[in-house]
Amino acid sequence: MFADYVLLLFTTAPRRAKALFNVCRGRRTVSTLFAGLTADRLAWLDSWHGVPLSKFEAAANELVQAGWLQIPAPGYLQVTPAGVDQQKKLTQQLYQPVAWAQFQEVDVRRFNVLNQLALQVVSEFSHQTNRYYPVTTDQGMQATVKLWFRRWHSPQLVSQVVAELTGFLTTLPSPLADVFANSLTGFDFPGQTDQQLAQLFQRTPVEILVMRKDLNCRWIAWLRQQPTGPLAALLQPLVKANPVSVSAWQTYQDFQQGASLAQIATRRRLKMSTVREHLLEAAILTPSFPFEQLLQPETRQLLAETYAQTPSLTQWRFEQVQAVAPDLDFFYFRLYQIMRCQRAAD
Template sequence: MFADYILLLFAPTPRRAKGIFNVLRGRRTVSTLFAGLTYGCLDQLDSWHGVPLETFLATTTKLVTAGDLTSPEAGYYQLTAQGMVHQRALKKERYQPVASVTFQTVAVRRFAALSQLALQVVSEAAHHENRYYPVTTDPGVQATVKAWFRRYRGPELAPTIFAALKAFLTTLPDELARIFVQSLTGYQFPGQTDAQLAAQFNREPVELLVIRRDLTCRWIVWLQHHPQDPLWALLAPLVKASPVSDSAQQTLQEFLRGGDLAAIAQRRKLKLSTVREHLLEVAILTPEFPFDQLLSPALITQLTTVFADQPDLTSWRFDQVQRVAPQLDFFYFRLFQIMRCQHD
């Protein structure tokens, strides 16, 4: 059930439901990224892109009704004692994705569509079949795969693809390998639906959706280590070197060259607040961020003292800082929180 996977995202302390939803949808505002970091679900950024907010909120309401969640204040939810027991059981019963972080740097859904069609085309061509229904009617996907096939077609393409698939499948547990293969469409074999696979493997249809999505991510990771494979040509244009936005990367490079934040803002014709948001984005998405270039030892000591009795940093409030450092900008408070998340 979808509700099972939503329950796994909550904790005994309150979490903002809209923040979790925005992480799953793939919003990349600093507030969303920070929520993902502090809630421990940043690796799932953009992994449930198609889920409507209404469905997500209705699911949290059902979990409250079921006694698994409680809402201490509007928009926030936390696990009940029953919910904690249920969550522990679900972690053992439901499939847990291992490669969702791939969504941060790869257009996973696009590659899933391209690779499904490419494998079908190769399979049909290997059997000299020219008349078949393609797995997708998306004209962009069809055009990309058509160009790819023209480039690579030849007697060695099918054996090469088959060998690569076989090599990838050997890295998977038997059940996952079978699910991967049986979801593919090829010559005289229509790929099985999530419902069909769920019945066969005694799992929930939503769980099969999660499994297949994670298998695509795992396959992407495998291909990234095997760029000589023909399918890499379909994947490569969809891969970013970093999860950080291009504009934030540019701000970071100027900062690393010793640029003053106000000067960077002036040169790039940006607001100072935007430059600061860029650096917060980088700090959240890259643990090796040079925090010491912005947070002095004295400031770190001061903020550590303020929150010494609050191990849960999601409970920290900026007004606590303002009482002892009224001139401190919120940017430095947030950066300190991020540093503690990254290194504690």
């Protein structure tokens, strides 16, 4: 059940439900990312891309009905004592993803399609057939795989691909390697659907879905470690240097090279508020962010003193510091929160 995984998103501390759902759905606004950071759920970023918010909300309702979640304040959810027991049970029974952090740095969904098609092409090629229904009719995907195939086409291609797959599959505990292999498509082998895999392996379809997403992430992680083979080459263009969005990363680079926020805004023709949003995004997704360059010692001290009595930083209210320092921009308040959160995690 999808709701089981939704329950595992929450803890006994109250969390803004919509923000956490949006983390899963891959929304990259600063407030969403900040919620992901404070709840320690950034690893789920983009893992349920395309799933409508209403589906999450319906699952949350079920969990509230079941007594596992409660609503401490409108828009917030937290796990109940009964929910804690249920979570314990679920973590023992349900497959738990381990490699979803790949979603942050790799276009996982695009790689899934390319990988499926490339393996089909190589499989059919190894059987010397060229009349088959391609797994995707998407023009862009077909063109990418075609170029890739031309570049790697050689008598060794088949054995190279088998070596990569074997290398990866032998690292997996049972039955994961079988799930991965049985879902592939190729010569005289259409592959099993999630529904069928669920019956074969006696799991629910949602669990198979989670397992397969995670297997694709594990496959990607393995290929990033072994970057010389043909499939690693197919993956390579989809890997970003870091999880920060391209535009925010550029702002961050300019900043690191010593440009002031105002200079960046002029040079990149951005609003000052956008520059600040970019830096906040970079700060959330980069644990080594140089916070001290932006937060003067006085500001840090002011904020530390103001919130000394409030250990949980999700409960800090900006108005409190505003009362003492009316000119302080929200940007510095949020940046300081992020710093505290990053350093607490260390």
